[in-house]
Amino acid sequence: MTTVVELEVPAARLGFARTFDRVSTFEFQVGGMIGGSSPLVWTNGPDRETIEQALEADPSVEVITRVADGDEEPATEDGAATGQNDQWLFRLEFGDGVKLFKQIVTETDGAILTARGADGRWMLKLLFDDRKSVSTCHELFEQYEYQVAVTRISGIDDLASAQTPLTETQYETICKAHELGYFDVPRGVTLKELAAELDISHQALSERLRRSHAALVSAELSERTAPMAIDP
Incomplete structure (x- = not known):
């Protein structure tokens, strides 16, 4: 096969x-x-x-x-x-x-x-x-x-x-951010703390999250509006 x-x-x-x-x-x-x-x-x-x-x-x-x-x-x-x-x-x-x-x-x-x-x-x-x-x-x-x-x-x-609008790295980052409460109100973890958890720089994390958000929004607003499966 x-x-x-x-x-x-x-x-x-x-x-x-x-x-x-x-x-x-x-x-x-x-x-x-x-x-x-x-x-x-x-x-x-x-x-x-x-x-x-x-x-x-x-x-x-x-x-x-x-x-x-x-x-x-x-x-x-x-x-x-x-x-x-x-x-x-x-x-x-x-x-x-x-x-x-x-x-x-x-x-x-x-x-x-x-x-x-x-x-x-x-x-x-x-x-x-x-x-x-x-x-x-x-x-x-x-x-x-x-x-x-x-x-x-x-x-x-x-x-x-x-297929997914996110790269595997972006998906893993979004999952970790959600797990640690970054998207909660109030936030359960700061951007700096999340960056330390992922062992990347504050700037790298900020740009990765921005690109992830842009990819998800673009996918949602495109003609292909049905939910897309995400790679594990």
Whole structure:
């Protein structure tokens, strides 16, 4: 049976480790990793110059070109816009870590459906023809020490219901915030205390919550108004 596998890989094993070190709020989503051409990568961070300088200094990637800016304006914690874009599109050439990863997936009859990252790790969704291919691929990941952590395995029939407007990191953050009473009135935990619980900076948490709220609101107000299932 066709199988979808969701997994996480440390950035140190695939790429962007240096960028994550320099920019704590850095997030990315790869536009497509099928084929041999250099992929388009959407990036998020404090400002374009900071992101571009971090990418230029990162030995795991090569910046081919900066393609375009996003249209979204970041907001402060109280919701006020800062007047700067916070999404930038680059065409990047990845290093040997990503190339070998793609080769392993391809040679085990798999395909990379999505790839994104935050907080020093990649989150990927892979598609395989059967469970045997999954096992073979996972053994190769272990052989080459990719430090893969599988977070979910599901059949193709579950793929549509697995879609969510939130990234896995955003979903985990919202769950923890709700669990600790951040959304209660009065609040059961402050933003600073929640950031400490999640072991991230105050700024990183503020921006992550803002993006999570924006994604949920956009999904609710879109034509697809039915509730969407969330990845565990």
